[in-house]
Amino acid sequence: MDGTTAVAAARPPVRAGRPRFRGLVPWLYLAPLLAPLILFVYWPLLHTAWLSLVRWNLQPGQATEFVGLANYAGVLESSLFADASWNSMIYVLAAIPLKVLLPLPVAVFLWSLGRAGGTYRTILFLPTLISFVIVAVVVGWMLNPIAGHVTALLSWLGMGFANPLATPDGAIITIIVLSAWKVFGFNVLLYLAGLASIRRDLIEAMRLDGASDWVILRRLIWPLLSPTTFFVLIATVIFSLQQVFTPIDILTEGGPENGTTNFFYMVYQLAFRTFDIGRGAAGTVLLFLLLLVITLLKLRVLEKRVHYQQ
Amino acid sequence: MTSAPITFGRPWRVAFHIICLALCLSVLVPMALVVGTAFKPANEIYDLSPWPSQPTLANFGRLFGETEFLLYMWNSLATTFLRVVAQLAIAILAAYAFARWHFTGSTLIFALTLGAMMIPHQLVMIPIYIMIAELGWFDTWAALIIPNLAMPFAVFLLRQHMMSFPKELLDAAEMDGAGPLTALWRIMLPNLGPALAALTIVLSIDCWNEYFWPMLVIDSPGARTVQLGIREFLEENFEDFGALMAGVTIASLPVLLVFFLLQRRIMETFVASGLKG
Numbered sequence: 110m111d112g113t114t115a116v117a118a119a120r121p122p123v124r125a126g127r128p129r130f131r132g133l134v135p136w137l138y139l140a141p142l143l144a145p146l147i148l149f150v151y152w153p154l155l156h157t158a159w160l161s162l163v164r165w166n167l168q169p170g171q172a173t174e175f176v177g178l179a180n181y182a183g184v185l186e187s188s189l190f191a192d193a194s195w196n197s198m199i200y201v202l203a204a205i206p207l208k209v210l211l212p213l214p215v216a217v218f219l220w221s222l223g224r225a226g227g228t229y230r231t232i233l234f235l236p237t238l239i240s241f242v243i244v245a246v247v248v249g250w251m252l253n254p255i256a257g258h259v260t261a262l263l264s265w266l267g268m269g270f271a272n273p274l275a276t277p278d279g280a281i282i283t284i285i286v287l288s289a290w291k292v293f294g295f296n297v298l299l300y301l302a303g304l305a306s307i308r309r310d311l312i313e314a315m316r317l318d319g320a321s322d323w324v325i326l327r328r329l330i331w332p333l334l335s336p337t338t339f340f341v342l343i344a345t346v347i348f349s350l351q352q353v354f355t356p357i358d359i360l361t362e363g364g365p366e367n368g369t370t371n372f373f374y375m376v377y378q379l380a381f382r383t384f385d386i387g388r389g390a391a392g393t394v395l396l397f398l399l400l401l402v403i404t405l406l407k408l409r410v411l412e413k414r415v416h417y418q419q
Numbered sequence: 420m421t422s423a424p425i426t427f428g429r430p431w432r433v434a435f436h437i438i439c440l441a442l443c444l445s446v447l448v449p450m451a452l453v454v455g456t457a458f459k460p461a462n463e464i465y466d467l468s469p470w471p472s473q474p475t476l477a478n479f480g481r482l483f484g485e486t487e488f489l490l491y492m493w494n495s496l497a498t499t500f501l502r503v504v505a506q507l508a509i510a511i512l513a514a515y516a517f518a519r520w521h522f523t524g525s526t527l528i529f530a531l532t533l534g535a536m537m538i539p540h541q542l543v544m545i546p547i548y549i550m551i552a553e554l555g556w557f558d559t560w561a562a563l564i565i566p567n568l569a570m571p572f573a574v575f576l577l578r579q580h581m582m583s584f585p586k587e588l589l590d591a592a593e594m595d596g597a598g599p600l601t602a603l604w605r606i607m608l609p610n611l612g613p614a615l616a617a618l619t620i621v622l623s624i625d626c627w628n629e630y631f632w633p634m635l636v637i638d639s640p641g642a643r644t645v646q647l648g649i650r651e652f653l654e655e656n657f658e659d660f661g662a663l664m665a666g667v668t669i670a671s672l673p674v675l676l677v678f679f680l681l682q683r684r685i686m687e688t689f690v691a692s693g694l695k696g
Contacts (some may be wrong), residue, residue, distance in 0.1 A: 134599065138516035139528060141509040150535045153546035160545060169552070216444070218435040221425040232443040233506050234686060235450070238651040238674045240628035242646040243667050247453055248654045250660060258452060261467055290445060295689065312424050322425050330425075351539050355630045359650055373541050376500045380545050381635070390545055397542050 138336065154397070160390035179392035184379070187279040190392070192367035193375040197350055199281060200288075200371055207289035208296055209342050213334075216300030230301065233294030241291065241355035248287050249274070249360055250414045277368025280361045284369055288353050295340050303337025304330070336411060344405040347400065372396050456664040464660050478661035479669075487640050488666055491648035494560070498644065499626040502564045506622055507615070510570055514577035515603050519589070536571045540631050562636040563644070567626075572692045573618055580614045581607060617684035621692055624674050645670045646663055 161174040161180055184190050215233075219226035236244070251259045254272045273279030307330060316324050354373050357363060363378055365371035370378065376396055380389025427435065450470070450508055455469035457478055463471055482488050517529055547566050556562040584607060592602045608615070633644045643651070652663045678685055 132522075135516040135520045135522045135525065138512040142513035142532065142569055142574065143528070144531065145509070145566070146535055146571075149566045149569065150538050150543060150545060151531070153543035154538065156546035157543065167549075215435070215439065217425065218427065218432075218439065221427060229439045229443060231682065232685075233439075233447055235446055235675070237689060238624060238628075238678050239671050240630065240646055240674075242628070242630045242649055243671055246649055246663070247449060247651060247667060251449070251452075258467060261465060265467065294446075295443065298686055298690055302687075307424075307664065309424060322427060325425060351541070354541065358630075358634070359653070373539075376541055377544070381548075386545060393545065395541055397538075400537060400539075400542075 114203070140227050157390045157393050157397075160386055161394045165386045167386050176387065180387040181395070184388050184391045184395065187388075189367060189370065189375055193370050193372050196281060196367075196369060198373040200285065200349045200353060201346050203285045204289070204345050205342070207285070208292050208345045209338070209348070212293055212296040212298055212336065212341075216297045216304060217330070219297065220301060220304045230294070230297065233297055235294070236291045238297045239291075241352065242359060244287055244291055245356040245359040246358070248283065252283065268325060274360055275365065277364075278364050280369045284353055284356050284360065287356055288349065292345065292348060292352075296345065299341050299344070300337060303334050303340075307333050325353065339410055340407070343403060346403060372399065430631055431552060451513045453664050454668050456661060457668040459661060461661060467468050478665040481659065482665045482669075486648070486652070486662070486666075487643070488645075488648060488669075490641070491643050491645045492669070494642055495569065495627055495645040498560050498563045501560070502567060502626050503619060503622045505564065505568055506570045506573060507619060509568055510573035511603070511608070513574045514581055515599075515607065517574070517578045518581035518584075532569075532571045532574055535569065536575075540635075544635055556636070558637055558639040558642040560642065563633055563642075567632065570622065573622065576618060576688070576691055577611070577614070580611055584610060613684055614688075617681055617688040620677050620681060620685055621688045624677070627674060 144213050162175060164176045164179060164180070165171060165173040213333075219230055222229075251257045251274055252274060254260055258270075260272075271279075273283050311333075312325055312328060315329055320328070349369055351373050353371065354377070356373070357369050357374045361369045372392070373396065376389055376392040379385050379392050452469040455463060455471055458474040458476070459466070459471040460473055460475045461479065463473070513532070516527060551557060551562050551566075554561075556565075588606055589602045592606050593599065597605065628646065629644075630646050630650075633647050634650075637643055637647060640651075645666075649663070649666055652659075652666060
């Protein structure tokens with residue numbers, strides 16, 4: 110945004126890129142956007158900050174009681190928060206090899222195939238289109254101990270099989286794998302977009318100098334792709350915390366023994382399972398701060414390194 | 420662009436083809452299993468083979484006959500349509516204002532619009548839930564549509580497209596006496612066709628597939644969306660997997676069909692949006 114302002118200022122005042130406008134007209138065009146943006150995004154954020162300071166159980170008649178920072182202390186000291194923090198870390202750590210590192214060589218390979226890689230790309234993209242509800246329901250069906258196909262396949266192979274969703278470790282692994290399956294092709298596509306912007310003449314030049322594929326990959330493509338890699342990393346970290354809400358809710362509801370809950374599911378549990386609005390709001394504010402830090406980090410790094418402007 | 424940028428050696432190529440084939444199978448096999456099961460008679464449901472030996476429509480019959488699936492489809496279809504039309508109208512007007520004029524506060528407002536992109540539903544759910552309770556909007560289409568009218572990424576994407584549009588054409592139209600709204604409608608929009616089509620589809624898929632928001636504000640079967648309906652089936656008729664897979668097939672079909680119409684642009688728009696279903 111600062112970029113466009115600077116450009117507009119640098120140009121001669123006659124026939125500037127965008128005419129300066131004094132008056133109400135632009136605001137008329139913006140009003141339909143601003144109304145829902147204020148009502149359903151920015152005001153609720155402030156309201157949540159206020160609610161995090163009171164005790165309330167969502168009963169309309171019930172008076173709210175100001176309790177200061179007690180809700181924050183309550184959240185931070187709870188075992189639910191400890192479990193959610195641990196699991197959130199597991200989700201993110203597991204995401205890095207599965208969703209950030211593995212799609213990269215696959216994308217480079219599809220890129221090397223050129224047009225012929227299109228079929229792979231399209232098929233790998235399909236999970237992005239299918240709703241997480243359906244993915245979770247189908248996984249739940251296939252892992253079903255009575256009728257599931259995974260169960261049947263393994264018993265056909267002579268292996269005993271317990272429903273992985275019944276144990277904390279098995280459940281979180283299941284959710285990690287299905288969310289990796291869901292986002293893999295999308296991340297391949299992000300890498301392909303980054304690869305497409307690499308100038309071919311640089312590669313040709315290196316090749317003329319006798320560089321091997323491996324040297325080109327390591328010395329040219331990897332560094333030029335690093336903004337994309339970083340972008341994929343940040344997007345995946347947020348994705349791995351937020352989007353797994355759906356499979357958690359459908360398959361495990363955060364259990365067994367809080368084994369699959371994470372920050373996003375925790376705030377939902379606090380607010381709408383235990384109806385402790387104050388703690389739910391306090392958890393939400395903490396989560397907001399976490400996302401803010403991640404986003405600011407992303408902006409700082411991307412500002413320095415990415416030149417996506419078309 | 421004649422030759423491939425990198426040509427892996429033969430062993431690498433074989434290894435990568437095997438990896439890609441395995442990944443593609445992990446996508447296609449479950450899909451085949453779901454679709455196959457949707458057409459299987461009851462006695463074949465537990466068979467490992469995805470193909471029904473005696474295909475039947477009985478699962479679809481039970482799905483539509485014994486459940487409210489048709490109503491869920493209607494709720495999803497109608498709310499998706501209304502919501503996307505409203506989202507597009509709002510985003511087009513806002514993007515036009517940002518692309519056409521530089522006015523006091525425009526940078527700040529644009530920053531606020533972009534900032535809203537990083538606010539997921541879960542961060543604003545409590546106050547909106549209270550608001551909807553006070554308005555008495557639980558189990559209504561309004562609760563599904565109205566809190567989701569602002570789509571910051573759509574504003575951003577359309578603004579990018581509009582800014583690359585030659586200003587001279589708009590200026591010429593205004594010199595001929597057309598107001599800014601006429602210029603938008605008659606000159607700008609007809610030239611945004613493909614971008615708008617892809618955006619419409621991405622917004623529709625996003626809405627059709629949504630789970631968290633409907634789950635929060637919809638409880639009664641009367642206002643249930645398809646996604647909520649499918650979850651209910653898993654919980655209620657846990658035995659009738661044939662009908663469940665018929666429902667899963669029908670719920671995914673529109674999304675896949677629409678995708679194949681405009682494949683490439685949709686993938687590009689998804690990349691731009693950061694929406695991942």
